[in-house]
Amino acid sequence: MSRPRDAAATKAALLDAATKLFGERGFDRTTVRDIANLAGVNQALLFRYFGSKDTLFATVLATQSRELLEDSPAEHLLRNVLLRMLEEKPRREDHPLYAVLRSSHHDSSAELVRRQLGEEYARALASLTDSDDAQLRADLVLAWIVGIGVLRTVFGKQPLAGADSADVAALVTKAASVLLEHTEAG
Amino acid sequence: MSRPRDAAATKAALLDAATKLFGERGFDRTTVRDIANLAGVNQALLFRYFGSKDTLFATVLATQSRELLEDSPAEHLLRNVLLRMLEEKPRREDHPLYAVLRSSHHDSSAELVRRQLGEEYARALASLTDSDDAQLRADLVLAWIVGIGVLRTVFGKQPLAGADSADVAALVTKAASVLLEHTEAG
DNA sequence: GTCGGATGTAAGCGACTGCTTACATGGGGG
DNA sequence: CCCCCATGTAAGCAGTCGCTTACATCCGAC
Secondary structure, three states: OOOOOOHHHHHHHHHHHHHHHHHHHOOOOOOHHHHHHHHOOOOHHHHHHHOOHHHHHHHHHHHHHHHHHHOOOHHHHHHHHHHHHOOOOOOHHHOHHHHHHOOOOOOOOHHHHHHHHHHHHHHHHHOOOOOOOHHHHHHHHHHHHHHHHHHHHHHOOOOHHHOOHHHHHHHHHHHHHHHHOOOOOO | OOOOOOHHHHHHHHHHHHHHHHHHHOOOOOOHHHHHHHHOOOOHHHHHHHOOHHHHHHHHHHHHHHHHHHOOOHHHHHHHHHHHHOOOOOOHHHOHHHHHHOOOOOOOOHHHHHHHHHHHHHHHHHOOOOOOOHHHHHHHHHHHHHHHHHHHHHHOOOOHHHOOHHHHHHHHHHHHHHHHOOOOOO
């Protein structure tokens, strides 16, 4: 009755379950038993295939950030990231920032992955302006995106959490354009 | 040799220690034994004076948010909050948002305190504009402040984390003024 | 002085955590 | 066919968690 033995499928099921739970609850409040139960496998397999909970978390972040960044050219990144943050029913497990935001996870390689993610976002955003403090301006825009995600999901702050995506995107892009505009008119 | 018995002082020492550790590590990664050790008292006293770790956390948040808001009139709130976020050596324990950001703490009364804190910030910010979507605009400004705090402390994102306070404040207030300006010129 | 409640302490309980180990089982290659 | 290793499972270990309990000790009221 049970599905045939398939290591790759089991590993994928564990990764999917971990992605969902880390995004919803953060690292600390997600247990390896929860992940294994959601994946429908024995929790010992988690350690066979990923080695440790830390490694699994790092793998989740790496996988998500790769998926998000691989098809977002710089000029569309702000829009893409913002829109995904603003989806009506935000699927928390789909956005790597959610797992990061819910996990104050200092040690282990997760810290490196987390920073790298921020670096990639910011580098892409910085290319949108030619100001000499482009990096700082990009960081501020990134900070805004992150903050909006926090208020919408962690805080559930109204009216922002329930606001229309287009309205929010319009306000943000309008204000952010002050930071990202080119210093000399084209 | 030990200080005289003083329940009020003991309680205050526990609250101070909890404020510091919750702000640095978040709720989950702070243990009651850590708090008691830092306060220099037996950990059983934490439960005598605060009942539970949850209650202590809620008390920390309530105390901090009261202190922050009580002497910040609306027109100075953005500046005050932003400047405190941008202090050179950010004393994480001093800003209630740090404890909140590091604690994905869903249940218990902490959720209520967290929302109330957001409500107070946003209400004050909303009074700065007369636009009909003032609340939404205020939420976006609040989101920005939160996001800057996250990038500076949780991520440690450079160059934002090491940027000059005045530079950051100038950029943010300039861009935020687009959102908070009055709809008809004075 | 002494008595009693307020204050502080040591020890441990039961639950849960990440992780390991010893063992069952199934399916493809000889 | 059968054997063997990849795959899956059950049980449990050692440590930590929040919290409780039983017991010392101090100090002010009388």
